[in-house]
Every structure is written in C-alpha cells, then in structure tokens.
Amino acid sequence: MKSLRNQLTVWSVGLLTLVGLIAGGISYLLAQKGAGVFLDHQLRLVAGSVDEGSQLPAMQTRFLGESEQQRQYGFVIQVSLPKEAVRSSRPDFDLPVGKASGYSEQVYQGEKWRIYTIVYPDRTVQVSQADAVRRAIASDAALFASLPIAGLLPLCWVLVAFGVKRILKPLADVTLAVTLRDARSLTPIAAKGIPAEAAPLITEINSLLLRIQESMESQRHFVLDAAHELRTPLAALQLQIDNLSQSLSPEDMNVRINELRFGMQRASHIVAQLLKMARYEGESESIRSRLDLGELVKHCISTLIPVAEKSGIDLGMVRDDKASISANADDLRILFDNLLDNAIHYTQDGGKVDVAVEVSGSRAAVSIVDNGCGIPEELLPRVFDRFFRAGNNKAEGSGIGLAIVNAIARRENAEVRLANRQDAKGLIVTVSFDLHAL
Ligand SMILES: Nc1ncnc2c1ncn2[C@@H]1O[C@H](COP(=O)(O)OP(=O)(O)OP(=O)(O)O)[C@@H](O)[C@H]1O
Ligand SMILES: [Mg+2]
Secondary structure (H helix, E strand, O other), X not given: OOOHHHHHHHHHHHHHHHHHHHHHHHHHHHHHXXXXXXXXXXXXXXXXXXXXXXXXXXXXXXXOOOOHHHHHHOOEEEEEOOOOOOEEOOXXXXXXXXXXXXXXXXXXXXXXEEEEEEEOOOOEEEEEEEHHHHHHHHHHHHHHHHHHHHHHHXXXXXXXXXXXXXXXXXXXXXXXXXXXXXXXXXXXXXXXXXXXXXXXXXXXXXXHHHHHHHHHHHHHHHHHHHXXXXXXXXXXXXXXXXXXXXXXXXXXXXXXXXXXXXHHHHHHHHHHHHHHHHHHHHXXXXXXXEEEHHHHHHHHHHHHHXXXXXXXXXXXXXXXXXXXXXXXXXXXXXXXXXXXXXXXXXXXXXXXXXXXXXXXXXXXXXXXXXXXXXOOHHHHHHOOXXXXXXXXXXXXXXXXXXXXXXXXXXXXXXXXXXXXXXXXXOEEEXXXXXXXXX
C-alpha cells in the first residue's frame, strides 16, 4: 500500500527541485547575459575615455600591487595615430586596429578577443578584452546569482517534509485512536481536525459502525426473543413428560403421548422457522435463474393440498398467466409455503383459498385470497415483525412466517402486500415481481 505522506513528500520535493533547477538555470543565463552587456558597456566607456594625449603604454600597464592574473582581467588599449606606430597599453599586444567604429571579435595569438573600436578623424582608439576573461567574469556572476536558490532548496525540502507531516497528523491521530480502541467498541470515530477530503471516509466508517451496532443489537434481540419463544413450548413439553408418568390407563397414556407429540412438533416448527429466519436475514445475495412462476406456485399448492383437505379447505389455482421471472426457486418456495400455510391456518374449516398468477405490463403478481378471519386493520403494519401474532385465531404459530417472507422478498426484489378483502371476510396477499429484473 502506498503511503500518502511519502507520496506527498516525494511529489512536493520533486516539484520544488524541478522549479528550483529551472529558476537557477534561468538566473544563471540571465546573469551571464547581463554580465556580457555590462562588460561591453565598460569596453565602450574605456574606449571613449582615451584621448590623444593619453600616455600609452604607461597609462595602463599595471596598478600598484596588481597581480599578473588581475592584469589579465583588464583591458588592452591601443591608439593609432597617423604616421606613428600604434601605441598599446601592453607592448606585446599588436592586434591590428579596426577600420570601423563598433564591437567586433577577433582571434589573436590563439585566443578570442572582444573589441570596441572608435574611429576619430585624427586617430583610432581600440579597446580589447580576452573572451575567456569575459566568460569567467560572467560565469562567476551567474554562479553567485543562482547560489541563493541552490542554498534554499534543501531548506525547502525540510520544510515540505515537516509541513506534510503536520498536515497529515490528524489522520495519524485517528489511525492511532482506532488502533488503540477496544475491539468491541463501536462508538463513532472523532473527526476533529480531519482534513475535508478525509472527512467523508470517517463519516462512512461511522455510519458503518452504526449499522453494525444496529445489526448486533437486532441480533441480540433476536436471540432473546427466540429463547423466550422456545421457553413456553419447552416448559409445556416438560409438563407433558411429567404427566406421562402419571397416566392412569393405556387410553389416557395415548392421549398424553399425542399431546407430547404435538408439543414436540410445535417446538421443532419454531426451531425450523428460526433457522430459516436466521438464514434469510443474514444472506443478501441469492443465486437466481429464470423460472416459470405459475409452475412454482402450483408445486407449492400441491404439497399443501393434503393439509388443506384435512380442514376441508378448497385450495386451488383460479388464474395462471404465463410469467417467467428471474429468482431463486428455493427461496420462493419457502415464501409461498409460508403464505399458503397462513391462508390455510387462518381460514375456518370448509373455507376457500384462491391463488392467481396475473401478468400486467412489466409485472407479474401472485395473489392468495382466503375467506378466513382477516387481520384487524390497525395490526396490519406489524404482522411482518418477528414473533408478532395478531391473535385473531386459535391456530398455533410462532409469528416468524411473515418475517421470513419479508426477508426473502427483499432478497428477491419482490413486493409483498397484505390487505383485508373488501367484498367479504378474509385476507388478500399479493406478491409482485418485475418481469424484466435480472
Ligand atoms: N391469511 C391470514 N389470515 C389471517 N391472519 C393472518 C394471515 N396470515 C397471517 N396472519 C396473522 O399474522 C400473524 C403473523 O403471521 P406469521 O406467518 O408471521 O406467523 P405465524 O403464522 O403465527 O407463525 P409461523 O408462520 O411462524 O408458524 C399470524 O399470527 C396471524 O395472526
Ligand atoms: Mg405463518
């Protein structure tokens, strides 16, 4: 993983160095150019200040205490008068005197010279300076001009490293606080002093922590509720076992064994429902395939017909539109089993449960209509809650069926609606699917 701090430091230092080098280079070139212009100007001034009476070579030989090297840096002045030998400030220097005024360059004794010539009517004055000397002076000036930048660069690097560390300190503080916190702690991370760019990350982490906290809380409640729900049937079982030993006759024994069997069935039904609940509330993704909705519903009906027949309930399909949907068949079977089971359970003996598959536009809907007791309107919003029972019927139940239906519907992107019938007593449950959903 790349370190933000290292990247920021490397980029800033790199950029500063590049800018420093360019600025240094430009200063160097400008100082060099400036020195050239200045030396040319000097050359012209010296040439202009030499008059015909100047005593050459005595005038410009060597100043008191001037070294040979320093003398080299100076100018060589030549004055040419008609009918006289050319006078020169350096006797060994006899560069031919130019014919026109102005700057020129010449190679003399294997060395390049910069020359300024002034042609007067009665004399010609020529001042020369070795190009190597000029270049040395210009380079020195340029070097001095770029020296401050070179000196400041390392200081900038240190300041950048320090600045980056300081800017990222709040992030480092958060990391430390998260590292040191208790593994079970789900309190929000303090976002004080956090840079604006990192704040959304902290907000997201905090909202995730909140969701985890809610989910843990809901799991804790689930376990408590489940234990509570199981306590009653288990206590009943205990009582029935105790009763069994006190049976007076074989007939009495048979009745009590049947009660025990029923109690066992009830307890194992609750456990089975709890297991399904835990599974569907936990999993979010399902493996889907295209399936025929009518076929699936018919299969669920066929498995429940024996149960319905026991109570003389007429369970059947009244409409079967062709509908192909994308869903998980096992999930849908559990969903419809629960809804059909409710319709049978909460409908009095001899009642009727009509199932219909209907396609309209881009949606397919399965409706289960019974003529049972229905659910009091004010309790309808609560029937999807875990362990909630409307208490509208004596039929046994754990109150988990519709919570499972709800969890599966969410997974399968289906919509479940419960409504009391308007035309008669009974409930209408509609499960609708998007035909084009993948
Ligand atoms: N078709 C229906 N007619 C009348 N009441 C219903 C119907 N379906 C559900 N209910 C009411 O809603 C409550 C919740 O139903 P749910 O299926 O969640 O639990 P249950 O049937 O009591 O138990 P479980 O299905 O877990 O065995 C039921 O107790 C019942 O009061
Ligand atoms: Mg049920």
